[in-house]
Amino acid sequence: MSSDLQDQDYTDELEHDEELWNPGHRACAGCGPALAMKYITEAAGENTIVSNATGCMEVVSTPYPESAWGTSYIHNIFENAASVAAGVEAAYKSFDRRDPDHLDVEDSDDLNIIAIGGDGATADIGFRALSGMMERGHDVLYVMYDNEAYMNTGVQRSSQTPFGASTTTSPAGEESIGNDTNKKDMISIAADHGIPYAATASISNPHDFKQKVEKALDIEGPKFLHVYAPCPVGWSFDSAQTIDLAEKAVKTGLFPVFEMEDGEVTSVNKIRDREPIEEWLEPQGRFKHLFKDDEDGEQAIQELQEWIDGRAEDLGLDA
């Protein structure tokens, strides 16, 4: 492989196709985040600059000299996608005002600046950059794709890993039920920055997700979207079930779908006959230790269910 690559003429491959998220990327079969990238770019259109954090979607899409991106795209490091996007936005604000004739830049009125990061890149290591970008009011849409662990490095626990999940750094064992914390509430944290729009969405409902991307991009200022995107490898399930599991996370209330505008919850995707969390847990290998018919497993499931019920009540999730 290496000698082929060295001899190859890459000129043609560097040309972009018409799609904005192109086939040929290296994502696994059944990859939830890859669908999120497709929907984000379809909704945003070509007048877009993407700032991507290090992570699965970066690695699968841009092995030099190839790129899956038909939009302008920049990756810098793991924890600064929000800041890089903020810098791009500041540059365009400056260009708009100063109108430099040496740079052939478009008017930024319709320009979309979108930062994208996984749950670890966003809620953990990139939290400072995200908070700063939102607090300063940059006109940037930040999309956190949530596959509930550090998948690019081999399924380590993040602050979005659900209670009870066995990961490589929160393994289930004699003395461990798996991950011992619940998901950090990123939407409320984002909304508390006073940003005009924060919402959750799931890749199981592309129409809803794309509408939210479009809505967010029409709003001036910082916007935050938390999109739920299952990972067949990290969660250990059949790759044909990605959409089903994304949908079950919504139907069990593990991942409520709602919008917050100017700090207030303005719409909730209500659930009729919310399903018990076992429906979502059982198909996934990372939870199999909870189903050994022992007391610890039952208790963990009950704890998770109670956390979900509490949040459902706060949100008015049940129809």
Add this chain to the structure above:
Amino acid sequence: MARAEPQEQENPSDDQEVMKGTSAVAKGVMAADPDVVSAYPITPQTGVVEKLSELVADGKLDSEFIKVDSEFNAASTCIGASAAGARAFSATSSQGLKLMSEPLFTAAGMRLPIVMAVANRSLSAPLSIWADHTDAFAERDGGMLQFHAEDVQEAIDHVLLSFRVAEQVNLPALSNFDGFILTHVQEPANIPSEEEVSEFLPPRDPEYTLDPSDPKTMGAYARPEHWTESRYEIQRAMMDAREVWADAVEEFNDVFGRDYTEYGGMLDTYYADDADHIIVAMGSIAGTIRNVVDAYREDGEKVGLVRPRVFRPFPAPELRDALAGAESVAVLTKEMSPGYESAFAGEIKGALYHAESQPPIKSYVLGMAGRDVKPEDIAEIVEDVKTASPEMGFKESESWPQLRPELLKGGDEQ
């Protein structure tokens, strides 16, 4: 032993202003007209970011000023702005430079010509806010150009030269000036106007930007088949920067009438040509050294100074030339690489590896974390280095002349 007399204070001329070093540097930045400024306060740099904020607030500087949450995100926002095509500026010191280190290395790899003023300061621990060169040396291997100023005027001019060279070779630049000694001093200096600077520094014209009408992917990851070439290109750009810098200082002299052209702008020397004993040092300490050199010269002793103004690319050929024929060389340095020796001294020794003339080189670690270096300290060093021989061992080749043994574990028995 020679005794240095204090120099008379010069009065400012008509085209000079007297102001604090940080304010003067900020005004130099203003003349370079950056599109985006993103910086975070840290002592002793803070005056730069404060002054730039003030200039923006007063409508005198038309830049986007990003009030960032940390130095890490100062560098990160500059990376986004620079990739979009903007001229971007930041400033920092010490711990802040450390926090920027990760994104700064990528700015070099992505070939983004961000310019930064670095008010040099020691690194913790122990916490210290005072000047030395530990911070700059810790960033040595990133691929950033590095310049070191002796006085406020040079600190201003180096910022302008940094923009010019960085944007031509597409590498970030650190324009270093010593904390407090230069940041907080009031010195007469000429502040170039925006009109003058525009003659010297054309608007940035990047080959690639993030312009969506011509979409590009920036920051792709490289497998083993490609990474080495990316690093080699940084090395090539650094080597190109030598000539670009030489041209830039020539033109700078034409436009501003300040002559930094000696040794292609790489070295500044003082009575070094015929010197038997040469002191090599960077930054503001050179001012004190000049006084000591004067005193020795009055006594008829051939002592001289060689001051690298450029640290990356390293002025190795110029040092070979400037140090040829010396009986001994004293490297005065405000940094130290624990486990070996002063990185500065080590690099100078390396530069002389191919030289026909190889004088004995002794390093003197001093002026750390703002410890005052007096003329008599330097005179003592000159006396000491006179005795340096090519046969001296590694241990004898390094000295900590200001060390206070009573503060060490075990006390005076050391």
